[in-house]
Amino acid sequence: MRKIGWALAYAVPAIVTSPAACHFASCSYRDYDVPMPRRMTIAGQIEQLIGNLGGSPICDDCITDQLNLSVRSQTNVVTRELGHRDEYDRAKTSCGQCGALKTAIQIRK
Incomplete structure (x- = not known):
């Protein structure tokens, strides 16, 4: 054509x-x-999901499940990088989605 x-x-x-x-x-x-x-990148989708939760912590497993990602390591690479930024807090806490005590990330209020 x-x-x-x-x-x-x-x-x-x-x-x-x-x-x-x-x-x-x-x-x-x-x-x-x-x-x-x-198309939004995986990192962009993860940032958007975390931002939409309004400060509620979420673990890598729940992010992987909610975004239908194929492997958890994709999420882990992104959340470790985001954890170094001032606007995010990544620490061991209970996940706001599954309730398990895991390393989770949240946006700082």
């Missing part, structure tokens, strides 16, 4: 020009003048 203009991409029915319509074809977002959707 050739590149098409931005205005044309939005004027023609979505079934013809939508990158989603190319799911099973050999098309890509580069075939259109539309921006590729951005």
Whole structure:
């Protein structure tokens, strides 16, 4: 497929020009003048989850479960780094989700 203009991409029915319509074809977002959707990184998802808890501590296992991550070590790498920042507190405490006494992270109030 050739590149098409931005205005044309939005004027023609979505079934013809939508990158989603190319799911099973050999098309890509580069075939259109539309921006590729951005996905949040794992670190960004973890930061957002911790922030949404409003100061309630959460352990790495619960973060892994809630974000459907494949391995706990992904979470551990991120939470150890966040624990060094001033706005986060990472210490051994009871998790606000599962109640177990573990190393958990929370946003400082």
